[in-house]
Amino acid sequence: MTDIHSLHDRHRAVMPDWLALYYDRPLEITHGEGRHVWDAEGKRYLDFFGGILTTMTAHALPEVTKAVSEQAGRIIHSSTLYLNRPMVELAERIAGLSGIPDGRVFFTTSGTEANDTALLLATAYRGSNQVLAMRNSYHGRSFSAVGITGNRSWSPTSLSPLQTLYVHGGVRGRGPYAQLSDAQFTEACVADLEDMLGQTRGGVAALIAEPVQGVGGFTCPPDGLYGAFREVLDRHGILWISDEVQTGWGRTGEHFWGWQAHAQSGPPDMLTFAKGIGNGMSIGGVVARAEIMNCLDANSISTFGGSPVTMAAGLANLTYLLEHDLQGNARRVGGLLIERLRAIGAQLPVVREVRGRGLMIGIELVKPGTDQASPEAATTVLEAAREGGLLIGKGGAHNTSVLRIAPPLSLNVTEAEEGAAILEQALRAV
Ligand code: PMP
Numbered sequence: 001m002t003d004i005h006s007l008h009d010r011h012r013a014v015m016p017d018w019l020a021l022y023y024d025r026p027l028e029i030t031h032g033e034g035r036h037v038w039d040a041e042g043k044r045y046l047d048f049f050g051g052i053l054t055t056m057t058a059h060a061l062p063e064v065t066k067a068v069s070e071q072a073g074r075i076i077h078s079s080t081l082y083l084n085r086p087m088v089e090l091a092e093r094i095a096g097l098s099g100i101p102d103g104r105v106f107f108t109t110s111g112t113e114a115n116d117t118a119l120l121l122a123t124a125y126r127g128s129n130q131v132l133a134m135r136n137s138y139h140g141r142s143f144s145a146v147g148i149t150g151n152r153s154w155s156p157t158s159l160s161p162l163q164t165l166y167v168h169g170g171v172r173g174r175g176p177y178a179q180l181s182d183a184q185f186t187e188a189c190v191a192d193l194e195d196m197l198g199q200t201r202g203g204v205a206a207l208i209a210e211p212v213q214g215v216g217g218f219t220c221p222p223d224g225l226y227g228a229f230r231e232v233l234d235r236h237g238i239l240w241i242s243d244e245v246q247t248g249w250g251r252t253g254e255h256f257w258g259w260q261a262h263a264q265s266g267p268p269d270m271l272t273f274a275k276g277i278g279n280g281m282s283i284g285g286v287v288a289r290a291e292i293m294n295c296l297d298a299n300s301i302s303t304f305g306g307s308p309v310t311m312a313a314g315l316a317n318l319t320y321l322l323e324h325d326l327q328g329n330a331r332r333v334g335g336l337l338i339e340r341l342r343a344i345g346a347q348l349p350v351v352r353e354v355r356g357r358g359l360m361i362g363i364e365l366v367k368p369g370t371d372q373a374s375p376e377a378a379t380t381v382l383e384a385a386r387e388g389g390l391l392i393g394k395g396g397a398h399n400t401s402v403l404r405i406a407p408p409l410s411l412n413v414t415e416a417e418e419g420a421a422i423l424e425q426a427l428r429a430v
Contacts, residue, residue, distance in 0.1 A: 018156070031060070035047055045391045047407060048423075052406075053276055061316075071311075074308075076307070085308075098267070100268070106302075107302065107311075110284045114274050115145050115241075117286045118288070119241075121270065122206035126239065130204045130205060131165075132167050136171045136219065137209065144160070148162065150166050154215060167196065169186075171221070194232055210258070211242060211262060214246035218355060218361060227264040239268075241268060249318075251359055253330040253331030254358065273286075277318065278314050281313040283313070334356070340417070342354045345427075352364040352371070361404075363402065363427075364401060377430045378403055381429070403423075405423075
């Protein structure tokens, strides 16, 4: 106990004030296995936040550990200026899975840097620094990524190298749009986009959007929304970048990529990925149509992007994910979990909505008897779930009043039921 407090004090003394930690008594996670992690006091938790979605498959997955240690025993890093077999192999597999014809892959070390790269490409290709982003979005923490992040709690400056216009549609909010049917909502958002473009001087480079907003609280825009946007974008020559950092690799259950729920008219021009592909190792990247990827006429390398150890992890993890049909598992187990949570939520006035796709489930909380967001309730539930042995996340606009559930994709039915029972107790504690 004292150790944890002193580590927290030491954290506070040396790390930035804005590096927020979960929980009154922050956790120190020391190890994990499967869907469980242990803290420094030896307490075991069911992990419904998957190491913030980075542990996509399972903690301490033997296949990944073996691939990493074997590669580390050979070589951890060599210059990006030499050929790198695991990097080429992973790029081939990702390009093949991306759905983007003649897709070229560039590896980075984070989702932020992946989005930065996509913005560099889009602005260079189109010769414009005007970008469309969605309200309530999150795309990372670099200067340019902050400039396209529409969620105020995550954009610490309004200065930006980009001129960003925020589009409606990623989240319904509580205004007049909230009452519309899916078809009406899509129509209204498309009309709004058309109107905005009609009033905008100069070309716009790209629209960047998360198919399901992650940090924004696992919002679920109607299927087909971005496909409908695409028709407008095409008329203006504007590129579509799908930020798949949270929605990629089958997490949404029905589809391997989030864009597939939207894409009547084909894949995006670029997609960005990160988080889960390395099962915790730092991999990010961009897949772009060759013409766009190759528009740069100067060198642009990443010293660590594509490093052999992370690529070995990615290859082993992707192989496991596909061989064990974890997308199918996300659909089946996620479907059961959301049903169970909806049944629980229906009895509790603190729950406004239970929503999600696959193993990406959000529970939006309100002050009972009102439609007002309740960040206090979210904090209470988070603490109570922790006491009960369950880790979950928080997110959303309105001061983070949405509980976020995103377990490793290998979650089984017993664990889903166990987690739902702990959550029910925690929700009843409000
Ligand atoms: N895009 C999305 C949709 C994300 O959720 C995140 C991380 N939460 C990022 C980009 C940034 O990724 P990273 O933290 O790896 O830089």
